[in-house]
Amino acid sequence: MLLRNLISVTDNISIDVLLEGGKITSVTKSGSQPTNASAESISFHNAIIFPGLINSHDHLDFNLFPRLGNHVYSNYMEWGKDIHTTNKTVINKVLKTPKALRTQWGIYKNLLNGITTVVNHGEYLNTDTDLINVIQNTQTLHSVGFEKNWKLKLNNPFSKIKLVNIHVGEGIDNISHKEINQLLKWNILKRKLIGIHGVAMDAKQADSFNALIWCPDSNMFLLNKTADIEQLKNHTKILFGTDSTLSARWNIFDHLQLARSLHMASNSEIFNMLTINAADIFDLHNTGSIKQGYVADLVIAKNKNNLQAMDAFFNIQPEDILIVIRNGDVKLFDEALFQKLSNSGLKMVGFAKVSLGVQSKYLKGNITALITEIRNHYPEANIPITI
Numbered sequence: 415m416l417l418r419n420l421i422s423v424t425d426n427i428s429i430d431v432l433l434e435g436g437k438i439t440s441v442t443k444s445g446s447q448p449t450n451a452s453a454e455s456i457s458f459h460n461a462i463i464f465p466g467l468i469n470s471h472d473h474l475d476f477n478l479f480p481r482l483g484n485h486v487y488s489n490y491m492e493w494g495k496d497i498h499t500t501n502k503t504v505i506n507k508v509l510k511t512p513k514a515l516r517t518q519w520g521i522y523k524n525l526l527n528g529i530t531t532v533v534n535h536g537e538y539l540n541t542d543t544d545l546i547n548v549i550q551n552t553q554t555l556h557s558v559g560f561e562k563n564w565k566l567k568l569n570n571p572f573s574k575i576k577l578v579n580i581h582v583g584e585g586i587d588n589i590s591h592k593e594i595n596q597l598l599k600w601n602i603l604k605r606k607l608i609g610i611h612g613v614a615m616d617a618k619q620a621d622s623f624n625a626l627i628w629c630p631d632s633n634m635f636l637l638n639k640t641a642d643i644e645q646l647k648n649h650t651k652i653l654f655g656t657d658s659t660l661s662a663r664w665n666i667f668d669h670l671q672l673a674r675s676l677h678m679a680s681n682s683e684i685f686n687m688l689t690i691n692a693a694d695i696f697d698l699h700n701t702g703s704i705k706q707g708y709v710a711d712l713v714i715a716k717n718k719n720n721l722q723a724m725d726a727f728f729n730i731q732p733e734d735i736l737i738v739i740r741n742g743d744v745k746l747f748d749e750a751l752f753q754k755l756s757n758s759g760l761k762m763v764g765f766a767k768v769s770l771g772v773q774s775k776y777l778k779g780n781i782t783a784l785i786t787e788i789r790n791h792y793p794e795a796n797i798p799i800t801i
Contacts (some may be wrong), residue, residue: 510791545779555580734773
């Protein structure tokens, strides 16, 4: 498949991208002779292309929850106790929905956002899907406050080579700051640490982490404050995470617009958090860039206002996504591309048509049956697409 006339987000030039066997086989300036002139081609107009996004933090089975919380909290422990008291009925309703259904919806939530790789946090989930890449090979500890026997788990020699993924410093009080020091003190085996949230983290503490996952939408909702990324980015690698809908909006582009408005990182720095930074930390070889020989994880979206490519990226919404390609295979496409994709030889079998806002999208898999089953268990589920 040859994708023509696309504006690259990273350098704002028009390119053609040739895909074969799940890989990017050539990237050339638009109009140049492609490597394989006989490939079926799809030409675009006023559209941007970027690598499939890498969401470094989500709880896939928690994305049927509405946002829970009714005031600004001092830390995650205060929030957790409050919602289990005041929102017990809602929590029980969601958790009675089979985990397999909740997990599958979490995968689709990410796909709808142009995310082709997600790092799941929590217990290992059965994610038998090729829609997106789900990373579950890190050791996930919830937090110092809520993970039982966290010191023993952290210092388990049989897990020593695994990255440790842990919520840490998720608060605005001194308890949250001291919690980070406690974690570092007990990291006897000098494990590689990936901190999540780090709102209370300072520069000295950041030096001891391999990376920090920034989740500004969740942080601002719960704490009305987020990590000091402007300072911390000079001391550790910064990644980007959405968290689940329990504390954050489902739409990653709302998160990105918030992150941009905080002026703690440049456009390119935020973009790198979602691409090359995450690919490096999680050892996702040949991923996170549009280069020859790289995995064909790609997203194409409308440039609605004829903006410079990076500005266009920060102004799109999920309904503006035209196509999501994972490992060379189309997983989502806009109705406007139906005829072009059909003419290119894509078999339309196995796709379901849904509405997202005023746009119609085709999603791979039986999303219709999934949503029907979810609503049989939890009729109030706030799912942003209709079937």
